[in-house]
Amino acid sequence: MSNATSxxxxxxxxxxxxxxxxxxxxxxxxxxxxxxxxxxxxxxxMPELIGQIELSIQIQDADGVQLHAHTxxxxxxxxxxxxxxxxxxxxxxxxxxxxxxxxxxxLLPPLKVESxxxxxxxxxxxxxF
Amino acid sequence: MSIQxxxxxxxxxxxxxxxLLSKVLSSAGYPILSASNGREGLSLYMQQRPQLVxxxxxxxxxxxxxxxxxxxxxxxxHSVPILMLxxxxxxxxxxxxxxxxxxxxxxxxxxxHLLTQRIKYAxxxxxxxxxxxxxxxxxxxxxxxxxxxxxxxxxLNDRITGSDATFVLFDxxxxxxxxxxxxxxxxxxxxxxxxxxxxxxxxxxxxxxxGSCRVTVHDGSTRYIEFLGQAEFDHQGxxxxxxxxxxxxxxxxxxxxxxxxxxxxxxxxxxxNRNHALETLSRHxxxxxxxxxxxxxxxxxxxxxxxxxxxxxxGDRLLQALAxxxxxxxxxxxxxxxxxxxxxxxxxxxxxxLDELTSLLKRLQTHLQQPFILEQQEHFLSFSIGISLAxxxxxxxxxxxxxxxxxxxxxxxQGGNQTWYFSxxxxxxxxxxxxxxxxxxxxxxxxxxEVYYQxxxxxxxxxxxxAEALIRWHHPELGQIPPSLFIPLAETIGLIGxxxxxxxxxxxxxxxxxxxxxxxxxxxxxxxxxxxxxNNLMQDLQMVLANTELPAKLVDLExxxxxxxxxxxxxxxxxxxxxxxxxxxxxDDFGTGYSSLAYLQSFPIDTLKIDRSFVINLQTSxxxxxxxxxxxxxHALGLEVIAEGIETQAQQDFLQAKGCHIFQGYKFGKPMPAxxxxxxxxxxxAPNVTSPQRIAQ
Numbered sequence: 001m002s003n004a005t006s007x008x009x010x011x012x013x014x015x016x017x018x019x020x021x022x023x024x025x026x027x028x029x030x031x032x033x034x035x036x037x038x039x040x041x042x043x044x045x046m047p048e049l050i051g052q053i054e055l056s057i058q059i060q061d062a063d064g065v066q067l068h069a070h071t072x073x074x075x076x077x078x079x080x081x082x083x084x085x086x087x088x089x090x091x092x093x094x095x096x097x098x099x100x101x102x103x104x105x106x107l108l109p110p111l112k113v114e115s116x117x118x119x120x121x122x123x124x125x126x127x128x129f
Numbered sequence: 130m131s132i133q134x135x136x137x138x139x140x141x142x143x144x145x146x147x148x149l150l151s152k153v154l155s156s157a158g159y160p161i162l163s164a165s166n167g168r169e170g171l172s173l174y175m176q177q178r179p180q181l182v183x184x185x186x187x188x189x190x191x192x193x194x195x196x197x198x199x200x201x202x203x204x205x206x207h208s209v210p211i212l213m214l215x216x217x218x219x220x221x222x223x224x225x226x227x228x229x230x231x232x233x234x235x236x237x238x239x240x241x242h243l244l245t246q247r248i249k250y251a252x253x254x255x256x257x258x259x260x261x262x263x264x265x266x267x268x269x270x271x272x273x274x275x276x277x278x279x280x281x282x283x284x285l286n287d288r289i290t291g292s293d294a295t296f297v298l299f300d301x302x303x304x305x306x307x308x309x310x311x312x313x314x315x316x317x318x319x320x321x322x323x324x325x326x327x328x329x330x331x332x333x334x335x336x337x338x339x340g341s342c343r344v345t346v347h348d349g350s351t352r353y354i355e356f357l358g359q360a361e362f363d364h365q366g367x368x369x370x371x372x373x374x375x376x377x378x379x380x381x382x383x384x385x386x387x388x389x390x391x392x393x394x395x396x397x398x399x400x401x402n403r404n405h406a407l408e409t410l411s412r413h414x415x416x417x418x419x420x421x422x423x424x425x426x427x428x429x430x431x432x433x434x435x436x437x438x439x440x441x442x443x444g445d446r447l448l449q450a451l452a453x454x455x456x457x458x459x460x461x462x463x464x465x466x467x468x469x470x471x472x473x474x475x476x477x478x479x480x481x482x483l484d485e486l487t488s489l490l491k492r493l494q495t496h497l498q499q500p501f502i503l504e505q506q507e508h509f510l511s512f513s514i515g516i517s518l519a520x521x522x523x524x525x526x527x528x529x530x531x532x533x534x535x536x537x538x539x540x541x542x543q544g545g546n547q548t549w550y551f552s553x554x555x556x557x558x559x560x561x562x563x564x565x566x567x568x569x570x571x572x573x574x575x576x577x578x579e580v581y582y583q584x585x586x587x588x589x590x591x592x593x594x595x596a597e598a599l600i601r602w603h604h605p606e607l608g609q610i611p612p613s614l615f616i617p618l619a620e621t622i623g624l625i626g627x628x629x630x631x632x633x634x635x636x637x638x639x640x641x642x643x644x645x646x647x648x649x650x651x652x653x654x655x656x657x658x659x660x661x662x663x664n665n666l667m668q669d670l671q672m673v674l675a676n677t678e679l680p681a682k683l684v685d686l687e688x689x690x691x692x693x694x695x696x697x698x699x700x701x702x703x704x705x706x707x708x709x710x711x712x713x714x715x716x717d718d719f720g721t722g723y724s725s726l727a728y729l730q731s732f733p734i735d736t737l738k739i740d741r742s743f744v745i746n747l748q749t750s751x752x753x754x755x756x757x758x759x760x761x762x763x764h765a766l767g768l769e770v771i772a773e774g775i776e777t778q779a780q781q782d783f784l785q786a787k788g789c790h791i792f793q794g795y796k797f798g799k800p801m802p803a804x805x806x807x808x809x810x811x812x813x814x815a816p817n818v819t820s821p822q823r824i825a826q
Contacts, residue, residue, distance in 0.1 A: 023238070023241075026241055026242055027149075027153075027241055030153055030156060030241055030242070031152050031153060031156060034152045034156070035152075037148070037152075038145065038148050038149050038152060041144065041145050041148055042145045045144060045145055067187070067189065070187050071142065071143045073216075074141075074143050074146055074185075074214075074237050074238075075143045075144075075145035075146050077237055077238035078145065078146050078149055078237065078238050078239055079145065079149065080238075085238070
């Protein structure tokens with residue numbers, strides 16, 4: 001993944017939905033209405049984490065990018081996001097090199113776009129409660 | 130099986146995942162604890178002892194591997210299941226998780242419908258393992274009580290296996306390659322033919338074995354053992370295996386004659402023993418009540434360590450050689466006995482005057498200073514000697530020996546290698562201690578103790594890099610009381626735990642304040658012998674660390690070389706558990722004790738601290754050689770070196786040239802209170818504001 005450019009990554013995923021609805025439905029089954037609380041928590045932390053990633057890129061802190069991309073990867077995958085984890089994994093891998101390279105810089109815009117898309121889809125899902 | 134549901138601990142830095150896991154698992158009926166990093170998780174584990182841990186890998190303060198290792202070090206008697214949360218494709222982290230001691234792994238993204246099943250299985254497996262372990266422990270305990278062991282002889286391969294007790298009873302170390310002959314090596318020569326006869330009867334088709342034999346134990350005593358066995362044969366009727374039990378029946382065999390013999394005789398050195406000494410001295414005192422008589426009690430300094438290094442048989446031969454030398458030294462009519470392990474008693478009878486005793490002592494010292502030669506090597510020993518005199522100190526044998534013993538203890542407390550006459554103050558020492566003891570209790574309660582900090586600087590840049598925490602006690606009436614006086618007292622009256630805990634807490638909190646102010650200094654904390662051997666040391670340190678943001682590696686725990694070597698296997702275990710928390714470890718006063726390089730290398734240590742006495746001696750070429758050797762050795766072992774007690778430019782130059790890493794001494798700063806230390810610090814360096822914030826996120 002580390003060598004994949006942002007364009008290739010986002011192109012390959014453009015046909016996918018942002019959420020694996022099966023996974024989310026399963027969680028709904030297990031947790032019932034508690035899932036609302038978790039999704040709200042996710043929607044609150046996602047922009048914070050993206051902000052941290054952006055800030056880390058600005059101050060040339062590759063460790064910071066790695067840590068926050070890792071966290072966002074895990075939490076988004078766990079609530080059933082399908083594309084965002086892949087973008088995060090790409091960021092995390094690139095950041096392991098220890099420097100802020102153009103790969104990382106290029107991954108940020110699609111990450112933001114995808115997070116908006118995910119937010120829209122999750123909000124729709126939340127209305128079904 | 131317990132009816133109460135198991136408590137689960139979730140350790141993950143991502144709040145969403147933590148919340149998800151908590152919700153899913155509590156809806157499955159489990160009580161949940163959760164922590165947002167490894168350090169918090171470890172603290173919660175120590176306090177609550179959950180039945181299962183779900184552990185994330187990547188976390189900012191103490192990652193999942195380190196926390197898992199620490200839990201394993203802390204919980205040595207139970208194996209709590211630790212399930213590690215890893216990415217599916219991350220084979221490397223799965224491997225590392227197992228190395229750290231994880232039971233299993235759960236891949237992310239988490240398959241929610243499988244999660245509760247995985248946890249149910251892991252809990253059941255742990256329960257089965259726990260039940261098995263408890264039964265095994267109970268069985269071992271009962272067997273130990275009954276002095277009972279089991280054994281098995283694989284006839285074809287001639288290999289003996291069995292329980293620990295069996296090998297203890299036969300006084301042979303367990304070894305997977307042990308054959309019958311090796312196993313029976315301590316059995317008395319006369320009893321071996323009988324055993325072989327019984328075995329040959331078995332090979333002729335008899336299936337039961339029963340007999341008894343005697344074992345000569347390494348301390349010279351005899352053990353009486355009864356053994357039972359059951360033979361197994363193969364299809365051709367050839368003997369394949371014998372399994373059975375052994376039991377120690379020595380207590381039943383203690384015949385009258387045996388008791389009488391052992392009562393007066395020391396098997397190792399051939400000298401009379403304590404009972405004999407008491408009877409002889411009593412008789413002498415009754416018959417010569419007015420004549421001057423001296424009782425000397427003598428022992429070898431650091432004999433225990435010597436024994437550890439060179440082995441029991443070395444110690445035994447040393448005692449035999451010493452016994453010989455003492456016998457030769459004495460005049461006719463004098464008397465020598467061995468009181469206990471390395472303690473000897475000399476009775477000098479019918480002295481005309483005290484100067485006669487003085488010249489005898491001189492002779493004794495000259496002879497004992499000569500090296501003892503074992504295995505073609507010279508060994509120089511030092512001794513502590515205590516003397517009591519009849520009739521002035523007393524006329525009762527037991528009292529005189531006790532007084533000489535007390536004087537000997539005193540000589541030892543003063544550092545050994547000296548002779549002390551008994552004085553009544555040694556008895557009064559107790560009442561002085563009582564005053565000090567009460568003062569110490571009050572001081573601890575009122576927190577009169579203060580922690581001072583002595584600067585440490587980087588040897589190349591001379592910039593501050595650390596501090597050693599040193600306890601100071603200023604008593605309102607008694608004044609400044611030196612640690613060398615109250616630390617041993619605190620150890621004897623059981624206050625060292627509280628005292629050590631107070632110092633550790635102060636020092637770590639102080640270092641944390643410096644750290645947050647932008648000075649990541651490493652804080653050196655001394656551990657006393659008792660403190661180091663306490664079982665809850667690991668927990669104490671963790672609890673102190675948990676309330677701070679200080680990285681654990683900035684806590685440097687110092688133990689003296691002699692403490693480290695007094696029980697090397699225990700030292701290794703304890704150091705491993707402290708290391709699992711991430712702390713740094715130093716060997717203090719290095720060079721003053723007897724280190725085994727093999728042990729030193731096996732300890733997980735970071736630093737050697739060269740004792741100040743060597744630094745003081747740097748003006749001599751011998752002193753320079755010693756210090757160069759220690760530094761070269763540390764370099765070879767990959768250890769960092771701190772030199773203590775640096776006062777002059779010449780010392781600094783020499784140590785710098787030799788590649789010493791860190792300096793400590795009056796040249797750079799005396800021990801000072803925290804505020805003065807901070808002033809000293811800010812005079813020399815501007816805070817580094819980026820580093821703590823980065824880690825403290």
